Amino acid sequence: MALASKLVSASDPSPLQDFCVAINDTKDGVFVNGKFCKDPKLAKAEDFYLSGLNIPGNTSNQVGSMVTPANVQQIPGLNTLGISLVRIDYAPYGGLNPPHTHPHATEILVVVEGTLYVGFVTSNMDNRLFTKVLHPGDVFVFPEGLIHFQFNIGHTNAVAFAALSSQNPGVITIANAVFGSDPAINPDVLAKAFQLYKNIVNQLQSQFWWDNN
Numbered sequence: 001m002a003l004a005s006k007l008v009s010a011s012d013p014s015p016l017q018d019f020c021v022a023i024n025d026t027k028d029g030v031f032v033n034g035k036f037c038k039d040p041k042l043a044k045a046e047d048f049y050l051s052g053l054n055i056p057g058n059t060s061n062q063v064g065s066m067v068t069p070a071n072v073q074q075i076p077g078l079n080t081l082g083i084s085l086v087r088i089d090y091a092p093y094g095g096l097n098p099p100h101t102h103p104h105a106t107e108i109l110v111v112v113e114g115t116l117y118v119g120f121v122t123s124n125m126d127n128r129l130f131t132k133v134l135h136p137g138d139v140f141v142f143p144e145g146l147i148h149f150q151f152n153i154g155h156t157n158a159v160a161f162a163a164l165s166s167q168n169p170g171v172i173t174i175a176n177a178v179f180g181s182d183p184a185i186n187p188d189v190l191a192k193a194f195q196l197y198k199n200i201v202n203q204l205q206s207q208f209w210w211d212n213n
Contacts (some may be wrong), residue, residue, distance in 0.1 A: 114158025
């Protein structure tokens with residue numbers, strides 16, 4: 001009993017009904033897991049369906065990657081089911097899904113095209129880096145909450161799909177959050193934290209704030 005009392009769930013809570021299709025209209029809904037639920041008798045196949053993950057994402061941006069999500073925002077039927085999916089496209093050599101975390105989910109990624117250098121960093125105090133070069137068919141796991149990344153080291157486009165253990169895994173892109181917050185973090189704080197000159201912090205903040213806004 002003492003041991004059992006210390007066990008915790010590693011994913012979203014299990015639903016107590018077959019499904020809970022998310023709706024925006026609260027008139028006939030019940031609030032569960034961050035969304036209002038449609039009357040199950042009104043659910044339809046389209047609530048559990050999404051098309052388009054065969055379409056490449058536009059990687060013409062500063063980081064050279066695009067994430068196409070399939071979570072509860074796109075598939076209302078995922079509400080309370082504790083799982084979601086993304087497609088990630090990477091531009092030839094240099095396409096980057098930059099260091100980020102998912103506060104609510106573990107991620108398992110499979111490469112279907114190209115060659116990716118991937119990794120994650122453990123929490124303080126070790127800050128150990130785990131990396132691997134992935135080829136088509138290779139799989140890698142990023143534990144919940146840890147900073148991780150993927151980088152295309154090939155000379156062709158790369159494509160990966162990832163499943164996440166939450167209907168709404170959330171994402172925090174480290175550089176954007178730190179240097180592009182609104183309002184901006186006091187530059188003195190970041191200068192000391194990153195051991196940078198304050199004018200460098202100001203330059204980074206101006207760049208990321210512009211990108212985010």
